[in-house]
Amino acid sequence: MGFNRFLFISILLLLHSFMEFTKSQMPAGFISLDCGGDKNHTDNLGLEWTPDDEIKYGTTTKISIENENRRQYQTLRYFPADNRKYCYSLNVKTRTRYLIRATFLYGNFDNNNVYPKFDISLGPTHWSTIVISDANTIESQELIFLASDPTISICLSNSKTGLPFISTLELRQFNGSIYLTPFENQFFLSVSARINFGAENEDPVRYPDDPFDRIWQSDLVKKANYLVDVASGTQKVSTKLPIDVGKDELPPQKVMQTAVVGRNGSLTYRLNLDGFPGFGWAYTYFAEIEDLNQNKTRKFRLILPGAPDISKAIVNIQENAQGKYRLYEPGFYNISLPFVLSFRFGKTSDSTEGPLLNAIEISRYLEIADASFDGGVVASIVSVYKSLEWAQEGGDPCLPVPWSWLECDSDPQPKVISVKLSNKNMTGSIPLDLTKLTGLEELWLDGNALTGQIPDFTGCPNLKIIHLENNRLTGHLPSSLANLPNLSKLYVQNNLLSGSVPPGLLNKNIVLNYTGNKNLHKQSNDGRNIVYIIFGLLVGAAVLILGFIISCLLIRKGKKDHKQEPKHIMHVSSMNTTTTTTSEGARCFTLSEIRIATKDFEKKLGSGGFGTVYYGKLNDGKEIAVKLLGNNNIHQGKKEFANEVSLLSRIHHRNLVKFYGFCQEEGMDILVYEFMHNGTLKEHLYGPLAKEQRIRWIKRLEIAQESAKGIEYLHTGCVPSIIHRDLKTSNILLDHNMKAKVSDFGLSKLAVDGTSHVSSIVRGTLGYLDPEYYISNHLTEKSDIYSFGVILLELVSGKEAISNESFGINCRNIVQWAKFHIENGDIQGIIDPCLGDDYDIQSMWKIAEKALMCVQPHANTRPSMSEVIKEIQDAIAIEKGGEGGSSDEISRTSFHSSLNMGLLDHGGDPYLSFHESVALPSAR
Ligand SMILES: *[C@@H]1O[C@H](CO)[C@@H](O)[C@H](O)[C@H]1NC(C)=O
Ligand SMILES: *[C@@H]1O[C@H](CO)[C@@H](O)[C@H](O)[C@H]1NC(C)=O
Ligand SMILES: *[C@@H]1O[C@H](CO)[C@@H](O)[C@H](O)[C@H]1NC(C)=O
Ligand SMILES: *[C@@H]1O[C@H](CO)[C@@H](O)[C@H](O)[C@H]1NC(C)=O
Ligand SMILES: *[C@@H]1O[C@H](CO)[C@@H](O)[C@H](O)[C@H]1NC(C)=O
Ligand SMILES: *[C@@H]1O[C@H](CO)[C@@H](O)[C@H](O)[C@H]1NC(C)=O
Ligand SMILES: *[C@@H]1O[C@H](CO)[C@@H](O)[C@H](O)[C@H]1NC(C)=O
Numbered sequence: 001m002g003f004n005r006f007l008f009i010s011i012l013l014l015l016h017s018f019m020e021f022t023k024s025q026m027p028a029g030f031i032s033l034d035c036g037g038d039k040n041h042t043d044n045l046g047l048e049w050t051p052d053d054e055i056k057y058g059t060t061t062k063i064s065i066e067n068e069n070r071r072q073y074q075t076l077r078y079f080p081a082d083n084r085k086y087c088y089s090l091n092v093k094t095r096t097r098y099l100i101r102a103t104f105l106y107g108n109f110d111n112n113n114v115y116p117k118f119d120i121s122l123g124p125t126h127w128s129t130i131v132i133s134d135a136n137t138i139e140s141q142e143l144i145f146l147a148s149d150p151t152i153s154i155c156l157s158n159s160k161t162g163l164p165f166i167s168t169l170e171l172r173q174f175n176g177s178i179y180l181t182p183f184e185n186q187f188f189l190s191v192s193a194r195i196n197f198g199a200e201n202e203d204p205v206r207y208p209d210d211p212f213d214r215i216w217q218s219d220l221v222k223k224a225n226y227l228v229d230v231a232s233g234t235q236k237v238s239t240k241l242p243i244d245v246g247k248d249e250l251p252p253q254k255v256m257q258t259a260v261v262g263r264n265g266s267l268t269y270r271l272n273l274d275g276f277p278g279f280g281w282a283y284t285y286f287a288e289i290e291d292l293n294q295n296k297t298r299k300f301r302l303i304l305p306g307a308p309d310i311s312k313a314i315v316n317i318q319e320n321a322q323g324k325y326r327l328y329e330p331g332f333y334n335i336s337l338p339f340v341l342s343f344r345f346g347k348t349s350d351s352t353e354g355p356l357l358n359a360i361e362i363s364r365y366l367e368i369a370d371a372s373f374d375g376g377v378v379a380s381i382v383s384v385y386k387s388l389e390w391a392q393e394g395g396d397p398c399l400p401v402p403w404s405w406l407e408c409d410s411d412p413q414p415k416v417i418s419v420k421l422s423n424k425n426m427t428g429s430i431p432l433d434l435t436k437l438t439g440l441e442e443l444w445l446d447g448n449a450l451t452g453q454i455p456d457f458t459g460c461p462n463l464k465i466i467h468l469e470n471n472r473l474t475g476h477l478p479s480s481l482a483n484l485p486n487l488s489k490l491y492v493q494n495n496l497l498s499g500s501v502p503p504g505l506l507n508k509n510i511v512l513n514y515t516g517n518k519n520l521h522k523q524s525n526d527g528r529n530i531v532y533i534i535f536g537l538l539v540g541a542a543v544l545i546l547g548f549i550i551s552c553l554l555i556r557k558g559k560k561d562h563k564q565e566p567k568h569i570m571h572v573s574s575m576n577t578t579t580t581t582t583s584e585g586a587r588c589f590t591l592s593e594i595r596i597a598t599k600d601f602e603k604k605l606g607s608g609g610f611g612t613v614y615y616g617k618l619n620d621g622k623e624i625a626v627k628l629l630g631n632n633n634i635h636q637g638k639k640e641f642a643n644e645v646s647l648l649s650r651i652h653h654r655n656l657v658k659f660y661g662f663c664q665e666e667g668m669d670i671l672v673y674e675f676m677h678n679g680t681l682k683e684h685l686y687g688p689l690a691k692e693q694r695i696r697w698i699k700r701l702e703i704a705q706e707s708a709k710g711i712e713y714l715h716t717g718c719v720p721s722i723i724h725r726d727l728k729t730s731n732i733l734l735d736h737n738m739k740a741k742v743s744d745f746g747l748s749k750l751a752v753d754g755t756s757h758v759s760s761i762v763r764g765t766l767g768y769l770d771p772e773y774y775i776s777n778h779l780t781e782k783s784d785i786y787s788f789g790v791i792l793l794e795l796v797s798g799k800e801a802i803s804n805e806s807f808g809i810n811c812r813n814i815v816q817w818a819k820f821h822i823e824n825g826d827i828q829g830i831i832d833p834c835l836g837d838d839y840d841i842q843s844m845w846k847i848a849e850k851a852l853m854c855v856q857p858h859a860n861t862r863p864s865m866s867e868v869i870k871e872i873q874d875a876i877a878i879e880k881g882g883e884g885g886s887s888d889e890i891s892r893t894s895f896h897s898s899l900n901m902g903l904l905d906h907g908g909d910p911y912l913s914f915h916e917s918v919a920l921p922s923a924r
Contacts, residue, residue, distance in 0.1 A: 179281075198358070228271075282335050465488065
């Protein structure tokens with residue numbers, strides 16, 4: 001019995017603590033203010049709402065709404081329609097990215113049926129104009145920002161019609177962030193569209209499906225001019241299977257599990273983008289969630305009317321994401337978009353399936369306004385009077401509208417010109433900071449309980465009117481007041497001032513009232529004055545000498561203290577960099593992590609144009625290649641480096657070496673990549689390895705195809721497209737399955753573009769360098785084609801690009817040598833003897849001829865990467881026993897190659913594919 005009772009109580013306790021636990025499960029950095037609310041409550045999503053009772057202003061009221069679950073919308077807070085601003089202050093963590101959302105449900109709260117229109121601002125920045133156009137529709141505004149101060153203020157102001165009001169204010173903290181942009185110190189991201197395509201119903205996806213509580217609108221909600229013009233043949237598809245969405249703020253799985261497919265080859269939509277035209281951040285999210293047969297492909301491109309550059313990029317989700325049910329998120333971090341956006345995804349001619357789209361997200365860059373010029377000074381003035389109401393208005397003193405007791409000029413970075421603090425219960429002495437308001441013209445401090453002396457106002461040369469009457473000020477009336485050139489009115493009556501009125505003031509043509517100061521006289525006895533002066537001089541001299549001694553002592557002490565300072569500074573700056581640069585793909589490693597992983601740079605893998613590469617192994621067992629960039633390569637600041645690197649990290653393709661992250665400490669610039677077990681193609685072609693383990697011709701073709709696809713992606717899949725500039729066999733790496741990936745892409749940009757004067761230096765490696773680029777300095781994708789042609793020739797011949805011995809007398813260059821032989825019909829003369837007769841001469845011809853096209857002296861006569869790929873695929877088809885596929889048989893040849901890749905994955909015998917392909921119906 002007693003035991004049972006004990007059990008019961010402990011279960012109760014457990015239950016209780018469990019409930020406590022679930023209650024405090026709210027993610028860190030979530031603040032949900034129920035404006036006008038009276039008590040805490042949790043909504044049906046599990047979000048905890050708290051009343052906004054810390055704000056001192058405004059009136060709360062209730063409206064009637066149907067949905068009981070949305071209690072936060074039953075109440076609101078409204079403010080007077082005057083020319084003041086009304087602000088909420090929220091605490092945030094600096095250097096952290098947040099989403100802030102404000103919502104407004106009018107509900108005819110004032111029984112006036114006047115739809116309100118007013119402004120909302122974040123700090124000094126005008127965020128948006130809220131225009132209510134329906135009493136029962138929730139207006140919502142979202143902004144993504146990087147916090148730079150420990151508090152943010154959201155203010156309502158500038159009411160044009162009706163009363164300004166607010167229903168909820170929601171703050172959501174991000175983790176790392178996909179929202180890092182190179183511009184985030186100058187621009188907020190104002191969210192215009194975040195759409196979940198193929199949605200199950202009209203409900204948005206948000207918390208808890210999205211741990212950051214972003215609202216993914218359903219594409220089924222179609223409003224006037226929003227998500228219209230849908231192409232015929234558009235179909236919803238969905239899956240229950242999990243989707244690998246990576247980490248951080250990538251879209252939640254639920255959003256990625258649904259999509260639309262353009263069965264007729266196109267997906268089209270039109271939507272209005274609030275806040276545009278302008279520059280924006282636009283990303284698309286794809287995951288292949290249909291099980292396509294091996295003979296089906298899905299390739300498509302985005303087409304924006306009037307933006308021909310953009311339609312170049314080809315999306316092949318499965319290839320880009322490196323698998324099915326995985327996220328691929330191409331996008332533009334700075335693109336110019338119109339207000340009415342029509343977009344289309346169209347399938348490419350060689351694709352069997354129409355395009356697929358899971359989600360999009362578009363935000364506008366909202367320029368962050370400069371804080372007002374005197375912001376810091378004013379902040380320090382109000383900090384003294386924290387408890388008084390006038391000191392709690394919040395937000396920027398001048399922007400977007402000034403505090404009720406200030407006037408500011410109309411500069412973009414405004415200065416305070418008038419301070420009106422009459423009868424405000426101020427105590428203590430006159431804040432010295434007031435004398436630092438350099439633009440000040442009027443100062444009203446009358447009717448307070450101010451004590452102490454009148455400070456020196458020479459720092460405010462524009463002062464015209466000074467009201468200090470009716471206080472308890474003591475001391476003299478400073479003669480410096482006479483030096484204010486514009487002074488016209490000075491009121492100091494009814495204080496406790498003493499001494500004499502400075503003659504300078506009396507002689508000035510100003511309004512001066514100093515009555516009611518018992519000990520303040522117009523003129524005093526001259527003789528006494530002289531005594532005072534001499535006495536004053538003596539005292540002054542004594543003070544000077546004493547001051548000198550003290551300051552000497554202080555300086556010496558200061559010098560001692562100084563020694564410890566540098567350490568402190570370094571600590572701070574390194575902390576800053578780690579926090580600023582964490583982004584989704586570009587993980588920021590610490591130097592000590594790198595040192596441990598590489599055992600202090602023990603094993604050198606190689607060295608190249610950009611630096612030395614070391615082997616490493618992370619704690620989790622992941623093997624890495626650590627590239628220590630040479631000093632003379634990176635000419636950029638930390639931030640530029642980090643931005644560049646983080647953009648680099650968004651380039652994903654199965655034939656590009658994976659970029660894991662970077663480290664920038666102690667003057668070292670380090671990039672971390674996946675480790676490629678089988679080293680470089682160069683070693684396999686003509687190193688000591690080559691003799692032992694020759695690579696067969698078919699394998700060489702596959703390597704060519706794989707690296708070509710990687711390069712094609714750099715050229716056509718990235719916007720702006722990336723030119724590698726340094727393609728060579730030592731930049732083609734082989735993984736444990738001997739699959740090829742291109743490395744070192746994007747680095748030339750990193751090293752060169754930061755400072756314009758070096759960008760004129762020709763980069764690249766002798767033997768691979770496009771002669772036209774060398775002469776004209778005009779870089780295009782065709783320069784990479786040239787280099788790739790050289791690589792093809794190396795694959796055919798097994799000879800290095802430049803050699804003193806291999807090519808006979810008077811020839812050091814593989815291009816010249818191969819050209820001579822091929823043009824004379826002597827292909828045997830250049831074929832690598834290691835290959836024996838394990839090749840089909842036709843496929844050899846195809847590659848040799850294409851290679852010569854690639855190394856044409858003039859860029860415009862060279863083929864594109866996709867043409868080269870076709871040729872390689874044809875050559876592979878020939879080797880696999882097909883009867884000489886021609887290049888228009890794309891589906892067939894790509895079938896061969898994809899089948900073959902699949903087999904290689906399982907380490908299968910390539911000959912197997914021959915039998916299987918025979919078993920399948922021919923494309924003819
Ligand atoms: C309401 O919630 C806030 C924040 O979670 C908490 O600080 C406060 O104590 C709660 N108030 C009541 C009355 O429970
Ligand atoms: C935020 O990041 C931390 C550390 O990387 C991770 O443990 C946590 O799960 C992340 N939170 C979310 C909601 O992704
Ligand atoms: C689109 O496909 C549907 C069937 O899926 C067909 O009925 C319709 O005619 C097609 N429309 C166009 C414009 O091709
Ligand atoms: C985006 O690009 C335009 C033009 O290329 C440029 O003027 C602008 O400063 C860039 N950045 C942002 C945040 O708009
Ligand atoms: C694709 O493969 C399926 C079976 O896997 C077959 O029924 C179909 O005919 C093939 N289509 C083409 C175009 O080869
Ligand atoms: C000043 O203090 C008095 C008494 O404490 C109070 O009644 C009055 O409202 C205060 N005035 C202002 C402007 O704060
Ligand atoms: C000076 O101030 C006193 C007290 O406020 C007032 O009675 C008097 O009229 C003022 N004198 C002038 C010249 O304004």
